[in-house]
Amino acid sequence: MANSNLPRRIIKETQRLLSEPAPGISASPSEDNMRYFNVMILGPTQSPYEGGVFKLELFLPEEYPMAAPKVRFLTKIYHPNIDKLGRICLDILKDKWSPALQIRTVLLSIQALLSAPNPDDPLSDNIAKHWKTNEAEAVETAKEWTRLYASGA
Amino acid sequence: MDSEDDMHDANDLESLDDDFYSGETAMGSDDGDAGYDFVDNESDDSEDITSHRQQQNYTILSEVDIRQHQEEDINRVSIVLSISRSAACILLRHYNWSVSKVHDEWFADEENVRKAVGLLENPVEMQNARELSCGICFENYPHNNMSTAACGHHFCGSCWRGYIGTSISDGPGCLMLRCPDPSCSAAVGQDMINILATDEDKEKYSRYLLRSYIEDNRKTKWCPAPGCDFAVEFVMGSGNYDVCCNCSYNFCWNCTEEAHRPVDCGTVAKWILKNSAESENMNWILANSKPCPKCKRPIEKNQGCMHITCTPPCKYEFCWLCLGAWSEHGERTGGFYACNRYESAKQEGAYDESERRREMAKNSLERYTHYYERWATNQSSRQKALADLHSMQTEKLEKLSDRQSQPESQLKFIIEAWLQIVECRRVLKWTYAYGYYLPEHEHAKRQFFEYLQGEAESGLERLHQCAEKELQVYLDAETPMKDFNDFRTKLAGLTSVTRNYFENLVRALETGLKDVGSSNSQATCSKTSSSKCLGGKSKIGKIKAGGTTSRSGGPSRSLDESNLWSCDQCTYVNPRSTNTCQMCEHRRCTT
Numbered sequence: 001m002a003n004s005n006l007p008r009r010i011i012k013e014t015q016r017l018l019s020e021p022a023p024g025i026s027a028s029p030s031e032d033n034m035r036y037f038n039v040m041i042l043g044p045t046q047s048p049y050e051g052g053v054f055k056l057e058l059f060l061p062e063e064y065p066m067a068a069p070k071v072r073f074l075t076k077i078y079h080p081n082i083d084k085l086g087r088i089c090l091d092i093l094k095d096k097w098s099p100a101l102q103i104r105t106v107l108l109s110i111q112a113l114l115s116a117p118n119p120d121d122p123l124s125d126n127i128a129k130h131w132k133t134n135e136a137e138a139v140e141t142a143k144e145w146t147r148l149y150a151s152g153a
Numbered sequence: 154m155d156s157e158d159d160m161h162d163a164n165d166l167e168s169l170d171d172d173f174y175s176g177e178t179a180m181g182s183d184d185g186d187a188g189y190d191f192v193d194n195e196s197d198d199s200e201d202i203t204s205h206r207q208q209q210n211y212t213i214l215s216e217v218d219i220r221q222h223q224e225e226d227i228n229r230v231s232i233v234l235s236i237s238r239s240a241a242c243i244l245l246r247h248y249n250w251s252v253s254k255v256h257d258e259w260f261a262d263e264e265n266v267r268k269a270v271g272l273l274e275n276p277v278e279m280q281n282a283r284e285l286s287c288g289i290c291f292e293n294y295p296h297n298n299m300s301t302a303a304c305g306h307h308f309c310g311s312c313w314r315g316y317i318g319t320s321i322s323d324g325p326g327c328l329m330l331r332c333p334d335p336s337c338s339a340a341v342g343q344d345m346i347n348i349l350a351t352d353e354d355k356e357k358y359s360r361y362l363l364r365s366y367i368e369d370n371r372k373t374k375w376c377p378a379p380g381c382d383f384a385v386e387f388v389m390g391s392g393n394y395d396v397c398c399n400c401s402y403n404f405c406w407n408c409t410e411e412a413h414r415p416v417d418c419g420t421v422a423k424w425i426l427k428n429s430a431e432s433e434n435m436n437w438i439l440a441n442s443k444p445c446p447k448c449k450r451p452i453e454k455n456q457g458c459m460h461i462t463c464t465p466p467c468k469y470e471f472c473w474l475c476l477g478a479w480s481e482h483g484e485r486t487g488g489f490y491a492c493n494r495y496e497s498a499k500q501e502g503a504y505d506e507s508e509r510r511r512e513m514a515k516n517s518l519e520r521y522t523h524y525y526e527r528w529a530t531n532q533s534s535r536q537k538a539l540a541d542l543h544s545m546q547t548e549k550l551e552k553l554s555d556r557q558s559q560p561e562s563q564l565k566f567i568i569e570a571w572l573q574i575v576e577c578r579r580v581l582k583w584t585y586a587y588g589y590y591l592p593e594h595e596h597a598k599r600q601f602f603e604y605l606q607g608e609a610e611s612g613l614e615r616l617h618q619c620a621e622k623e624l625q626v627y628l629d630a631e632t633p634m635k636d637f638n639d640f641r642t643k644l645a646g647l648t649s650v651t652r653n654y655f656e657n658l659v660r661a662l663e664t665g666l667k668d669v670g671s672s673n674s675q676a677t678c679s680k681t682s683s684s685k686c687l688g689g690k691s692k693i694g695k696i697k698a699g700g701t702t703s704r705s706g707g708p709s710r711s712l713d714e715s716n717l718w719s720c721d722q723c724t725y726v727n728p729r730s731t732n733t734c735q736m737c738e739h740r741r742c743t744t
Contacts, residue, residue, distance in 0.1 A: 009292075012291045092335070098334065099312065
């Protein structure tokens with residue numbers, strides 16, 4: 001079983017995630033794979049995603065913590081840095097990863113990304129263009145999508 | 154220089170074809186100190202050409218040299234700035250190994266420099282706790298099992314090893330390694346690598362450091378020859394880009410293609426691209442094939458009648474001329490071998506477009522093939538000559554010395570001849586790339602270029618012939634031959650004459666043939682201004698304008714300068730005051 005020789009670090013991180021969860025974030029490991037986490041992030045207040053519950057999956061690769069975790073949105077979301085497959089454009093998940101970062105810090109960064117979309121460094125060109133040309137309208141669409149897909153049903 | 158610039162301005166043809174001469178030639182640089190001066194080495198005929206060309210505008214560095222230079226630079230910075238060697242190394246790498254840049258920046262704003270490269274001024278005090286938690290694996294370890302950069306972020310040995318190993322396997326970015334803590338920018342230098350990494354990683358790191366010293370430095374490059382470990386340090390602004398590595402590979406420092414003087418880097422890049430480009434294949438297909446009317450695969454008609462049957466599975470039968478179905482052909486259409494549907498349709502202009510394209514492609518392909526063949530032939534000739542030179546150096550010279558009872562030191566002229574041949578083949582080869590890009594409408598330039606190229610080429614052929622065939626006689630001879638000294642004179646003469654021709658060619662091309670076409674004067678072959686024939690000390694170089702159009706490019710070698718005559722044997726131009734050729738000692742024919 002893959003879980004048998006799980007590094008102490010992962011065990012400790014998991015324990016802490018469960019015992020002291022970050023506000024608006026929950027992450028629990030899958031029962032049959034301790035490296036796979038089901039994640040939920042609440043849409044931050046005063047963002048177009050407010051009121052939404054967003055599901056994500058997070059996987060810790062073999063090299064973790066030397067390599068970054070793999071994270072992706074499962075809930076459809078209208079955001080310039082997230083594409084239709086749920087992939088996230090975030091520097092700490094790529095070249096800015098450091099082994100001193102943790103699952104908690106990654107998820108907090110993603111939550112912050114929802115509060116502050118960055119259309120200048122887009123993953124989805126169309127949404128980014130929309131954001132830059134007519135932000136009010138784009139925000140409306142994001143709210144609409146949140147209502148449609150992330151209403152927590 | 155002034156006059157050259159004037160010519161440049163006055164010559165409006167020049168501006169039309171800027172495109173063709175763009176790129177970085179040594180144009181306008183002082184002719185005198187380019188390393189190509191074959192002409193002015195009258196005094197050191199015995200010295201071989203290779204060493205002559207290495208006029209110190211570059212240095213070849215072995216790995217040992219590189220490490221030594223790097224050590225010296227690091228030491229200098231370390232001493233001047235009173236910082237550790239490891240810190241000096243980080244600084245140098247940040248400023249692309251420029252010692253002066255490091256000094257300038259450091260003394261201008263030390264604080265900013267420290268911030269930029271991650272050298273903390275006040276290392277954080279070690280914590281006194283006996284046990285610390287590693288920020289990566291979350292385990293607790295005794296204080297002395299932990300390590301930190303100057304910032305005080307402690308991590309355990311195994312996590313450091315993993316962190317460093319990951320960074321090193323990601324590539325040369327490991328040279329800019331920082332503390333693992335995401336908020337910290339403290340640099341991790343070689344001192345820490347050497348304490349914390351595995352032996353394999355230490356070795357890799359040290360190689361990256363060595364490579365960086367060459368690759369990030371503007372003044373150095375690796376020799377591009379496969380498997381060659383030498384690097385070249387080049388002195389900027391010294392004109393000629395030709396570099397001869399210790400591995401004997403000649404290359405252009407600027408574009409790192411093989412040496413291509415006098416043709417500029419831009420032309421060479423275009424030519425190489427052209428040679429490799431699929432476009433030539435396409436041109437050939439276009440010119441020599443037609444698509445099957447049914448399956449559209451291209452068909453080359455290499456023999457036979459106009460009745461074409463496409464290969465299976467298509468098997469479509471059609472007429473090559475009109476591309477119509479063969480079943481419609483017969484007596485009606487004018488017989489099997491003359492499709493009058495094609496003839497009449499052609500007259501009506503129905504086939505014109507595709508036919509014209511085919512025709513054009515064919516012409517341009519033929520033109521390209523013409524130059525390419527000559528380029529490639531000289532390339533292989535050069536390879537052959539290199540091999541011959543090698544066998545001469547390793548075995549034949551000794552044999553010849555034996556047969557002709559000559560000390561080997563007296564046979565250097567043969568090596569020199571072969572070196573000259575190798576070099577000339579290289580130059581000649583590239584002049585064909587040059588010729589290909591010389592615009593058709595520049596008639597005067599083309600004529601002048603082809604004249605110079607022709608002269609150089611025939612000189613080289615004579616030299617090559619002499620060094621290859623005539624020498625053989627003396628190699629085969631059982632006993633010393635009396636006329637060996639004549640042979641020596643002839644070969645040495647041809648070597649020198651050929652050198653002159655190529656010198657002229659090189660200079661003319663490097664100045665973009667700009668002496669042609671201005672005002673009403675045409676350039677003549679510059680051999681008339683060779684320093685030797687005028688008996689003066691002035692260097693060859695400026696092509697004298699003068700003479701008339703009819704003379705340039707003409708086959709006649711009669712030179713109407715009354716004080717010169719051209720030798721019948723070696724074509725060398727001598728002053729009228731002598732009756733024996735200064736080059737080959739052939740007597741002047743006075744008829």
